[in-house]
Each structure stands twice: as structure tokens, then as C-alpha cells.
Amino acid sequence: YPTLFPSTTLFRSNNSGGTAAVGPVITITGQPVLYPQITNLTTGAFIQLNSSFAASDTVVIDMTNNTVTLNGSNARNFVVGGSQFFTVPAGATENLYFTALSATGNAVVTYRKAYA
Numbered sequence: 001y002p003t004l005f006p007s008t009t010l011f012r013s014n015n016s017g018g019t020a021a022v023g024p025v026i027t028i029t030g031q032p033v034l035y036p037q038i039t040n041l042t043t044g045a046f047i048q049l050n051s052s053f054a055a056s057d058t059v060v061i062d063m064t065n066n067t068v069t070l071n072g073s074n075a076r077n078f079v080v081g082g083s084q085f086f087t088v089p090a091g092a093t094e095n096l097y098f099t100a101l102s103a104t105g106n107a108v109v110t111y112r113k114a115y116a
Contacts, residue, residue, distance in 0.1 A: 023085065023086070027108045030055060
């Protein structure tokens, strides 16, 4: 279920239809993006990256596998202390917020239904 959101946007991640929690996969692209952060406003959990990314870069945050990649290479070293990978409980709708200091860029959120 891919959904595109520009930075400084509130969006909802809806885990309907499954019976297990899922971790969204968030792909960040676009204009130069400075210190992007995804915050789960429902739980307070967030993940922030301590770097600036070029318009040609693709950053993928995989909440299920607890990984971050930059152009296909490991970029876990950019994760800021205090950040948490998070999941969306089965049947829940979570309010997520995408921000970046540069106020540019886009986040595409995808997830798959999971069954326990």
C-alpha cells in the first residue's frame, strides 16, 4: 500500500486486514533532505537520521527489519540516539509525521498485511 507524503506532513498508517503488527517501510527521496524524522504521534516513538541527503539519494527505513539504507548500502550509522524502530499493531491506525529541517523531500510509506 504505497502512499506518498511531502515533508512536514501528518499521515496515517493503517494496518487493517492483518492479525499481526507490521513495520512500515519508508522511502525518502526528493530535494536535499536535512535530518529527516518520522514520528509516530500515537506512541511518541520516532526515528531520525543525522545527515543531509542529496536529491539523487534514496533512503529506506525498514521498521520490520530494523535497517536503514542509503542508495542500497547500510546507513544505520545515521540513526540518532533515542530513535526507535516501531510497528503498527494489527487493526490499528497510527498517526505518523514526516519532518525534515530542509522542509523538502518526500516519504513513501509501504507495508504488507501480516498474520500471526
